[in-house]
Amino acid sequence: MIMPHKKVRPAELKAPLLNPHKGCATFQRFNGDPLYPTLRWSEEGPTEFPARQFDVTPGYLPTTLSYCRWFWPLFEREEGKIDFTIVEKALATAAERGQTLQVRLMPHGTATQPKVPEWYRKKYKTVERVTHKGYEPCNTPVYDAPEFVDCWGRVITEFGRKFDGDPRLESVDVSFIGPWGEGAGECSEDAIDRMVAIYKAAHPKTPLMTMISGYKMKAGVKAGMGWRLDCFGDLGIFKTPEIPPDQWWNHHFDSYPQQVVGCGAEKAWEHAPITLESCGVPQHWFDGNFDLDFIIQQGLKFHGSVLMPKSAKLPEAWMGRLSQFCNDLGYRFVLRQFKLDARIKAGDPFEWWAWIENVGVAPIYRPYTLAVRATQGSRVFYHHSPADIRAWLPGDACLHGSVSLPREFSAGSVMLHVALVDPATNAPKVRFASGPVDPDGWLPLAAVEIEGKS
Amino acid sequence: MTLPPVRKVRPRELKGFLLNPHKGCETFQHFNGDALFVAGSGVCHEVGPTDFPERLFEGVTPGYLPSSVSYCRWFWDAVEPEEGRYDFTAIERAIETAAARGQTLHVRLMPHGSPSQPPLPKWYVAKYPTVERERFNAKYRMAVHDGPEYLAKWGGLITEFARQFDGDPRLECVDMSYLGAWGEGDGECSDAGIDRMTSVYRQAHRKTPVVAMIGGHQMAAGLRSGMGWRCDSCDDLGLWGEPAMGPQGRWNHLYDSYPWSVAKAGAADVWKTAPVVFEPGSTMRKGYECGFDLDFIIRQDLKYHGSLISFKSYEIPEPWREKLLAFCNDLGYRFVLRQFKFDARVKAGEPIEWGAWIENVGVAPIYRQYAFAVRVSQASRVHVQRAPDDVRKWLPGDAVLSGKVTLPDGFRPGSAMIHVALVDLATGVPKVRFASEGADADGWCAMDNIELY
Numbered sequence: 001m002i003m004p005h006k007k008v009r010p011a012e013l014k015a016p017l018l019n020p021h022k023g024c025a026t027f028q029r030f031n032g033d034p035l036y037p038t039l040r041w042s043e044e045g046p047t048e049f050p051a052r053q054f055d056v057t058p059g060y061l062p063t064t065l066s067y068c069r070w071f072w073p074l075f076e077r078e079e080g081k082i083d084f085t086i087v088e089k090a091l092a093t094a095a096e097r098g099q100t101l102q103v104r105l106m107p108h109g110t111a112t113q114p115k116v117p118e119w120y121r122k123k124y125k126t127v128e129r130v131t132h133k134g135y136e137p138c139n140t141p142v143y144d145a146p147e148f149v150d151c152w153g154r155v156i157t158e159f160g161r162k163f164d165g166d167p168r169l170e171s172v173d174v175s176f177i178g179p180w181g182e183g184a185g186e187c188s189e190d191a192i193d194r195m196v197a198i199y200k201a202a203h204p205k206t207p208l209m210t211m212i213s214g215y216k217m218k219a220g221v222k223a224g225m226g227w228r229l230d231c232f233g234d235l236g237i238f239k240t241p242e243i244p245p246d247q248w249w250n251h252h253f254d255s256y257p258q259q260v261v262g263c264g265a266e267k268a269w270e271h272a273p274i275t276l277e278s279c280g281v282p283q284h285w286f287d288g289n290f291d292l293d294f295i296i297q298q299g300l301k302f303h304g305s306v307l308m309p310k311s312a313k314l315p316e317a318w319m320g321r322l323s324q325f326c327n328d329l330g331y332r333f334v335l336r337q338f339k340l341d342a343r344i345k346a347g348d349p350f351e352w353w354a355w356i357e358n359v360g361v362a363p364i365y366r367p368y369t370l371a372v373r374a375t376q377g378s379r380v381f382y383h384h385s386p387a388d389i390r391a392w393l394p395g396d397a398c399l400h401g402s403v404s405l406p407r408e409f410s411a412g413s414v415m416l417h418v419a420l421v422d423p424a425t426n427a428p429k430v431r432f433a434s435g436p437v438d439p440d441g442w443l444p445l446a447a448v449e450i451e452g453k454s
Numbered sequence: 455m456t457l458p459p460v461r462k463v464r465p466r467e468l469k470g471f472l473l474n475p476h477k478g479c480e481t482f483q484h485f486n487g488d489a490l491f492v493a494g495s496g497v498c499h500e501v502g503p504t505d506f507p508e509r510l511f512e513g514v515t516p517g518y519l520p521s522s523v524s525y526c527r528w529f530w531d532a533v534e535p536e537e538g539r540y541d542f543t544a545i546e547r548a549i550e551t552a553a554a555r556g557q558t559l560h561v562r563l564m565p566h567g568s569p570s571q572p573p574l575p576k577w578y579v580a581k582y583p584t585v586e587r588e589r590f591n592a593k594y595r596m597a598v599h600d601g602p603e604y605l606a607k608w609g610g611l612i613t614e615f616a617r618q619f620d621g622d623p624r625l626e627c628v629d630m631s632y633l634g635a636w637g638e639g640d641g642e643c644s645d646a647g648i649d650r651m652t653s654v655y656r657q658a659h660r661k662t663p664v665v666a667m668i669g670g671h672q673m674a675a676g677l678r679s680g681m682g683w684r685c686d687s688c689d690d691l692g693l694w695g696e697p698a699m700g701p702q703g704r705w706n707h708l709y710d711s712y713p714w715s716v717a718k719a720g721a722a723d724v725w726k727t728a729p730v731v732f733e734p735g736s737t738m739r740k741g742y743e744c745g746f747d748l749d750f751i752i753r754q755d756l757k758y759h760g761s762l763i764s765f766k767s768y769e770i771p772e773p774w775r776e777k778l779l780a781f782c783n784d785l786g787y788r789f790v791l792r793q794f795k796f797d798a799r800v801k802a803g804e805p806i807e808w809g810a811w812i813e814n815v816g817v818a819p820i821y822r823q824y825a826f827a828v829r830v831s832q833a834s835r836v837h838v839q840r841a842p843d844d845v846r847k848w849l850p851g852d853a854v855l856s857g858k859v860t861l862p863d864g865f866r867p868g869s870a871m872i873h874v875a876l877v878d879l880a881t882g883v884p885k886v887r888f889a890s891e892g893a894d895a896d897g898w899c900a901m902d903n904i905e906l907y
Contacts, residue, residue, distance in 0.1 A: 007703045243458045253464060253793050257811050257852040266851055294467075301813070301851060337709050355713045357757070395757060398717040 006446045008338045010434035016323055017433055018062050020100060021170060021273075021366055022330025024322075025065035026057075027311040031097035035059055039281050041310045043109050043180060045070035047086055049093045059313035061323055065170055066094045067277075067308050069104035069180070071114035072155065079119045079151075082158045091168045102209075102275070102306070104173035105159060106181045107152060111136035113179070120151060131184040143177050144191030152176050153198040160202025167422075171207040171273060173228065174199045174220055182211055182230055189215050196223050207273055207365055212256065217263040226272030226365075227265055229256060231279035232299060232307070235290040251279065252298055260302065269303035270393060273330075273365050276304045281312035282322065292318055296325045303362045305330035332360035333392065335434040335443060338418060343449040346411060349404040350448050354418070356397045359433065363393050368430055369423040373442055374405055376414045381406055382426050389420065411452045417442035461798040463901045465890035467790050471779055473520045474887055475558060476626060476729075476822055477786030479778075480525040480764035481518070485548075486555035487511045490518060491768050493737065499766060500567050500636060502528035504544045506551045517769035519779055523626050524552040525733075525764045527562035527636070529572040530611065537577045537607070540614050549624045560731070560762065562629035563615060564637045565608060569594040571635070578607060589635065599633055600647025608632050609654040616658030623880070626762075627663040627729060629684060630655045630676055638667055638686060645671045652679055663821055665731050668712065673719045682728030682821075683721055685712060687735030688755050688763065691746040694735075707735065708754050716758070725759035725818050726849055732760050737768040738778070748774055752781045759818045761786035788816035789848065791890040791899060794874055799905040802867060805858035806830070806904060810874070812853045815889065819849050824886055827877045828859055829898060832870040832906075837861050838882060845876065845886075867907050873898035 026033065028045055032052035036042070045068045056062050068090050076082050087103065094101040108116045116126065121139065124147045128137045141148040163169050175181025176195050187195075196219045199208055210220025212229040221227060231237070234251040249255075260266060268274070276299050279285070285295065299307065307326055314322055334357045341350040352372065370385040383403040391397075405414065419428035419442045428441030437443045481488065483502055487509035491499050503526060514520050526548050534540050545561065552559040566574045569592035574584065582603040584595040597604040619625050631637025632651050643651075652675040655664050666676025668685040677683065687693065687707040695704030716722060724730065732755055734741065741751070755763070763785065770778055789812050796808040808828060825840040839859045847853075861870075875884035875898045884897025892899045 003703075007709075009703070009709065242456055246464065247458050247462050253462075253811065257792070257813070258809075258854050261852055261854040266849075297815075301815075336713075353714075355709065357713075359753075359757075393722075395722055396713040396717060398714050 004342055005339050006342045006448075008445045010335055010432070010436075010443060012334050013433045013435050016327040017332070017431055018064060019331075019430055020064045021364060022305045022360075022362075023065065023307070023326040024061040024063040025067045025102060025306050025308040026060070026063050026099070027067050027308055028069070029311045030066050030093050031063055031099055032057060033311070036310070036312050039283050039312050041281070041312060043069065043071070043106075043113055045074070045086065046090060047074070049089050052097065059316075060311065061314065061319075061326055064099055065102060065306055066090070066097070066099045067102040067104075069106055069173070071109060072105065072107050072120075073114050073117040075105070076117055076155060079117075079123070080154075082155060084159065084162055087159075087163065091163070091166065095168045100168055100170035102170045102173070102308075103163075104175050104181065105155060106175055107141060108138070108179060110179045111138040115139050116141050124148070124151070131179050138179060140178070140185055143185050143187035149191055149194050149198075153195065156198055157202045160199075163206070164203045165205035169206050171209050171226070171275070172199070172203055174208055174210045174216070174225060177216065183213060183216060187216075189219070192216050192219050196220055200224075209273065209275055213259045213263070217259060217265060221263060221265045221268045224272060225268070226274055227268055228275040228277065230277040232276035233282065233285045233290060233295045234279035235285070235295070236288055237279050237284060252295070256298070256302070269362050271363075271365075271390070273306065274302055274304045274362070275306040275308060276302070278307070278309040281310045282314050282318065283312060286315035286318060292321055296321065299325065300328055300361050305362050305365075328361065330360050330362045331358055331364040331392070332433050333357070333420070333430065334359050335418065335432045338445050340416065340446065340448055343451055345451050347407075349402045351400070351402050354399045356392065356399070356432075358392045358394045358397065360394060363390055364430065365390060367423075368420045370399065371419055371421045371423075371426060372401070372403060373417040373419070373426075374403065374409070374414050374448075375417070376409050376412065379406075379408050381409070384423060405450075409450060411450050413447040413449055415447050416445040418445055419443060457798055459798055460795050461902055461904070462793055462795040464793050465791055465888070465892045465899065468889045468891060471520070471783045472788070472887055472889055473522055474787075475522045475885060476820060477522070477761045478763075478782035479519040479521045480523045480560060480762055481521050481557070482525050482764045482767040483527070484767045485509075485524050485551050486521055486557055487513075487515060488767070490515060491766065493739070493768060498571060500527070500529075500564075500571055502526045502532065502544060503548060504532070506547050509555065518765070518767065519770065519775070519782055522557055523560055523762055524548070524555070524557040525560040525562075527564055527629070529567060530563065530565050530578070530608075531572055531575040533563060533615075534575060534611055537581070540611065542615065542618055545615075545619070549619070549622065553624045558624055558626035560626040560629075561619075562631050562637065563611060564631055565597060566594070566635065568635045582607065587641070589640070596634060596641050599641055599643035600650075605647070605650055605654070609651065612654055613658045616662075619662070620659050621661035625662050627665055627682070627731070628655075628659055630664050630666045630672070630681060633672060639669055639672055643672075645675075648672050648675050652676055656680070663729055665729060669715045673715060673721065677719055677721050677724050680728060682730055683719075683724060684731040684733065686733040688732035688760075689734040689738070689741045689746060689751045691741070691751065692744060693740065708751065712754075712758075729762065729821050730758050730760045730818070732763040734763075734765065738765055738770050738774060739768065742771040742774055748777055752777065755781070756784055756817050761818050761821070784817065786816050786818050787814055787820040787848070788889050789813070789876070789886065790815050791874065791888040794901050796872060796901070796904060799907060801907055802865070805860045807856070807858050809856040810854070812848065812855065812888075814848045814850045814853065816850060819846055820886065821846060823879060824876045825879055826855060827875055827882070828857070829873040829875070830859060830861060830865070830870050830904070831873070832865050832868065835864050837865070840877070861906075865906055868905075869903045870906055871903055872901040874901060875899060
């Protein structure tokens with residue numbers, strides 16, 4: 001029986017798959033670097049980039065992302081002299097290690113950490129204030145003062161000018177209020193709007209992440225940004241000894257659902273990423289006897305793409321579940337079926353149909369391209385589908401295309417492969433959770449027969 | 455250790471099976487506790503019930519699953535035996551029987567069956583235009599689907615049905631079904647004719663959800679008018695495909711039809727506002743004997759955000775029963791009351807402020823309006839206050855509610871108890887169970903005491 005079409009239904013891969021722009025992130029470090037020796041981490045971003053020590057660092061998970069953040073004095077020691085050499089080195093290191101880089105620039109830290117640059121403190125008004133319960137007062141700028149908006153805005157604009165759209169750059173945090181830019185400070189809605197507009201104008205291409213809660217989240221999400229939270233896993237980190245433990249405030253019960261709903265951020269994940277930074281480090285969750293399954297379910301419910309557990313050793317007993325969680329974050333594309341014309345006349349196009357299912361919890365946020373590669377002897381032809389893969393939300397993507405092979409292809413078999421590629425290089429970048437895949441990253445389909453010269 | 459000014463209650467999540475209304479497994483042409491169909495018995499399962507025998511089994515019928523919805527469908531000649539003389543007695547009795555068995559009723563009216571099943575009503579064939587078609591190696595007559603006569607007569611039936619039943623709380627949903635055998639779409643009709651008939655269904659059913667059949671313009675037209683959708687081969691991994699293709703290449707609905715139909719009709723988000731309903735292509739035993747991948751089937755149907763599935767009231771293969779029970783549990787909504795907090799002490803005459811976080815851990819919303827209610831009781835005094843929130847908007851994810859309860863005169867200083875529930879709008883009775891521990895026998899979830907002073 002001669003069938004007009006061929007169908008390929010590759011096997012679904014169920015195992016963890018290391019793919020870009022999703023999963024676990026290293027912190028202030030890169031793939032293969034040692035972890036922090038204790039459960040304490042540093043807020044000060046890397047300034048040195050030693051050689052790689054490990055393949056996958058023992059006690060951590062494989063990653064395709066590095067997350068680094070630096071304080072203002074490091075890259076603007078003198079007013080107007082902005083030097084992003086460190087960021088450039090970090091981008092290069094991340095790329096060498098198979099990672100993209102999430103970046104945060106921070107105006108200042110707490111009392112014991114870097115302050116706003118000296119030149120700023122000398123010239124502009126700053127105030128001493130307690131930003132967090134139990135912390136020493138720290139010196140902060142007036143966040144909605146025009147000079148702060150101007151000076152910090154200049155940093156962000158310059159950063160965007162240099163790096164926006166760099167394929168090595170994963171995302172940029174919007175971070176300008178309070179220690180680490182995480183929001184513990186006062187700022188008028190007007191000033192937040194101005195700053196959000198500055199970030200947005202500076203980064204037309206690279207995704208921006210607004211910090212969860214309050215007007216800054218609302219404004220960021222409204223401007224099309226993703227969001228991040230920095231106390232993922234908190235089921236009781238902040239103890240209140242004077243009341244029973246079951247009444248303690250925690251982020252998962254008392255803050256995050258209310259903030260996401262209150263800020264209208266429920267659908268932000270459909271077009272911009274969600275990043276989850278661990279509260280403390282997962283060992284703290286483990287030591288607190290927190291319910292890991294619940295934490296994971298919450299992270300997936302928020303449609304997260306990235307978990308950043310701060311490059312601290314992960315609890316050994318939880319490695320399996322955390323690995324699975326990182327696998328479940330973000331997108332996961334299964335090529336369910338590829339159908340193609342079995343035979344064509346020379347010169348005629350062949351048609352194809354593909355059903356791809358995103359079995360993950362989020363889309364991908366970078367515009368790779370579905371490509372069909374046709375090969376016959378030494379002849380190779382790449383066909384790019386015009387489909388925007390960023391629109392592949394969890395669920396089905398159904399594609400249909402038509403390929404006209406160049407005249408050099410002659411009667412006989414033409415082998416077809418498919419992959420999600422970088423459109424500039426045709427190099428496969430995103431692996432389907434389907435297989436088997438050839439070592440070069442292309443998934444073999446079937447041969448189309450060219451019947452003879454037209 | 456002191457008590458904080460705001461009391462928080464975080465009930466433990468229930469993970470097990472929960473029988474809730476408007477979701478999960480449907481009985482078919484039968485009701486909870488009835489006997490099942492027996493394959494090869496010669497009984498045509500497409501003919502809707504006209505007799506309603508006493509319940510045979512006290513609990514769940516052996517070989518089947520717990521159910522809160524019955525799905526029945528009747529042919530035209532049974533409900534309009536003479537032109538213009540409508541007889542919905544069987545439907546009325548089915549609705550009553552369903553209610554008595556703890557079910558709502560999902561209804562389909564069908565113009566005719568396949569060649570061996572009930573045909574179009576004789577009065578229609580005698581008087582109005584029909585066409586002869588060959589299906590299943592036999593000839594039979596179909597209405598001219600886009601003719602004005604069919605629109606008037608079938609449309610008249612639908613309008614009359616809805617006049618009697620639309621909005622009846624015992625009615626779950628209605629299939630839009632007017633093309634070909636069983637109304638499942640196997641017949642010709644112009645797009646304009648489909649639009650006209652869709653409009654009839656829509657105009658007639660202002661309150662009860664209507665579900666359109668998957669595929670083609672009938673689906674697109676239905677969705678445009680706010681309907682849900684259904685498919686009738688939700689398990690098909692090769693029931694009808696060309697055997698020569700082998701199981702890996704054989705045409706089947708899950709690979710070759712449904713993803714494409716949903717994408718083409720723009721139906722991917724319909725589940726957010728209207729139900730998605732499944733029926734297997736044959737019996738589950740057939741799929742089991744074919745060696746179908748049940749995990750894959752379940753995953754696909756959950757991916758479509760389905761709420762209901764009819765297993766056709768045939769015995770479910772024992773090795774599949776547990777997975778299918780879990781599947782029915784996973785269909786539709788599932789509300790976990792994560793946290794309820796309220797003022798721990800309130801002065802007489804002042805309102806009690808409360809806040810609730812509810813997470814829908816299911817795959818769809820609920821499509822019927824219930825009310826989140828807070829009940830305060832003190833001895834014989836009871837006060838219930840309903841939140842104005844529309845529970846139908848609780849998509850998978852979080853719902854965050856807050857409100858104030860002002861107690862009427864009569865409550866005295868001392869302790870009062872707080873309960874919450876999702877209650878029926880008309881009766882105030884708890885109807886939808888939270889997947890959270892703490893529900894009393896009457897369905898109200900106990901929170902904690904509040905101190906009135």
